[in-house]
Amino acid sequence: MPRLSWYLRRSPQPLPNSMNRRQFLQHGSAALLLGGFERMLCAQSGKTPESSRGELVGVVPFRDEAAVPMGRVFGEELDARLYTDLSTLTPENLTTPTESFYIRTRASGLLTPDDIAAIRVGGLALHTAPIKPDILINSAKPMGTHLMECAGNARIIHFALMSVAEWSGVPLSSLIDDAKPKPEATRVLVSGFDTYQLPSRSSLPGASWIFTLDDIRQSGAFLATEMNGKQLTRDHGAPVRLVVPGWYGCTCIKWVNAITLIDDTAESTSQMQEFAGRTLQDSMPRLARDFQPAVIDQAAMPIRVEQWKVGKENRYRVVGILWGGKLPIKTLEIQFEADGGFVPVTSFSQTKNDPWSFWTHSWRPLRPGVYGIRLRVGDAGVQARRLNAGFYERSVEITEI
Ligand SMILES: Nc1nc2c(c(=O)[nH]1)N[C@H]1C(S)=C(S)[C@@H](COP(=O)(O)O)O[C@H]1N2
Ligand SMILES: [Mo]
Numbered sequence: 001m002p003r004l005s006w007y008l009r010r011s012p013q014p015l016p017n018s019m020n021r022r023q024f025l026q027h028g029s030a031a032l033l034l035g036g037f038e039r040m041l042c043a044q045s046g047k048t049p050e051s052s053r054g055e056l057v058g059v060v061p062f063r064d065e066a067a068v069p070m071g072r073v074f075g076e077e078l079d080a081r082l083y084t085d086l087s088t089l090t091p092e093n094l095t096t097p098t099e100s101f102y103i104r105t106r107a108s109g110l111l112t113p114d115d116i117a118a119i120r121v122g123g124l125a126l127h128t129a130p131i132k133p134d135i136l137i138n139s140a141k142p143m144g145t146h147l148m149e150c151a152g153n154a155r156i157i158h159f160a161l162m163s164v165a166e167w168s169g170v171p172l173s174s175l176i177d178d179a180k181p182k183p184e185a186t187r188v189l190v191s192g193f194d195t196y197q198l199p200s201r202s203s204l205p206g207a208s209w210i211f212t213l214d215d216i217r218q219s220g221a222f223l224a225t226e227m228n229g230k231q232l233t234r235d236h237g238a239p240v241r242l243v244v245p246g247w248y249g250c251t252c253i254k255w256v257n258a259i260t261l262i263d264d265t266a267e268s269t270s271q272m273q274e275f276a277g278r279t280l281q282d283s284m285p286r287l288a289r290d291f292q293p294a295v296i297d298q299a300a301m302p303i304r305v306e307q308w309k310v311g312k313e314n315r316y317r318v319v320g321i322l323w324g325g326k327l328p329i330k331t332l333e334i335q336f337e338a339d340g341g342f343v344p345v346t347s348f349s350q351t352k353n354d355p356w357s358f359w360t361h362s363w364r365p366l367r368p369g370v371y372g373i374r375l376r377v378g379d380a381g382v383q384a385r386r387l388n389a390g391f392y393e394r395s396v397e398i399t400e401i
Helices: 003-008 021-026 029-045 133-139 172-178 213-219 270-274
Strands: 055-060 120-123 141-149 162-171 187-192 207-212 224-226 242-243 256-262 297-309 313-325 332-336 357-363 369-377 394-398
Touching: 055 394, 133 162, 133 172, 133 224, 141 224, 141 242, 162 172, 172 187, 172 224, 172 256, 187 213, 187 242, 207 270, 297 369, 297 394, 313 369, 332 357
Parallel strands: 120 256
Antiparallel strands: 055 297, 141 162, 162 224, 187 207, 187 256, 224 242, 297 313, 313 357, 332 369, 369 394
16 A cells, blocks of 8 residues: 555654554544544634645654654653653644653652651741641642643654643642741742652752742642542652643642742752753843743644645645743744745634644645744744744655645
8 A cells, every 4th residue: 555655664653643544544533633623724714724625645754853752651760751742632632641641750769658748838937837738639629721841842852741731739829828928938939859769860859949929829820639630640749749830840849848938038949950041041040039930932833744635636734733922822924944934824823822722734845855844923022932943843854745
């Protein structure tokens, strides 16, 4: 079957979700994807793209991305990872199942129930009774669907350190209020258990982050006890982890064991220093007050490039996501290097910045070759530092036009 061999020949790793094209089609995934996109496109633009009347031939793999294991956990402790396969995302399935949600550190071999039996409350506070996780578990409320992205996300690993879950928990600001902060308390240090058996190749032990009390309120940060309707798993920080909507994952401390109220003289933590570059700090500030909020700017990238046959003609459709930022954007533009400048993405709408939204773009490459695919925001004044630096660029080789 020529089409299948075409697909296999060009896939360094089976895509999507470790299925070859035949399985992909048999699985009904293609139909699912198409059904979803047609509906989305109709809802958005009132017309059906020509490609949806054709046959899906395959998915063109991204170039220069490593053959890393997807969707399963590997490694130990600080060096453990689980990469989320974003190539199969659909508008109907916006949340990542817990077993596929990315993991950046697995629970320490040294972590015992005693280490997380209570969250210490201290520092510049009048009411410093420790908080028992059971109290939080029993009073947890739905906290919404939020995206988490590791600041160390990268092209080489398919940008797979990014996932979305539906969370339950307790707002951190209400626990801070309960602690009765003294007038001089302006910030909060959230710490988690972070001592390991094994030395790490790439990460420093010690997990804690300092926030202003305003940051906590404005972001809606919460202590999470559940994701996707079930109690947190051990590797995702059970019994209690911090989630800071709109901020990078390095601020979302797992195995929380202390909440400390502090003032403006506090030094930045080792975790803040480790992530200073990746959270786009200008330098390596010594004091916590000189850190910029570790927020995720508006970003966008392709997750899949589909090849279609319409009659005898080849058509391509680029499918992608956009996330981050403060306000929904109106104009998203795409560039196929070598083919010239930026053009508007044919179908997109962002109604919320968190979690991610979908976009699709019909593409007819002018000639065979290698194309870098880049996106940019058309609206003026939108901060998109990583996007504008080319961080989320991906590339494909087109051989049939
Ligand atoms: N205690 C502790 N919390 C931690 C970390 C850690 O190593 N130790 N890693 C942080 C980083 S860098 C990220 S991206 C997120 C990842 O959370 P996840 O593994 O549940 O996806 O947890 C954060 N919280
Ligand atoms: Mo991270």
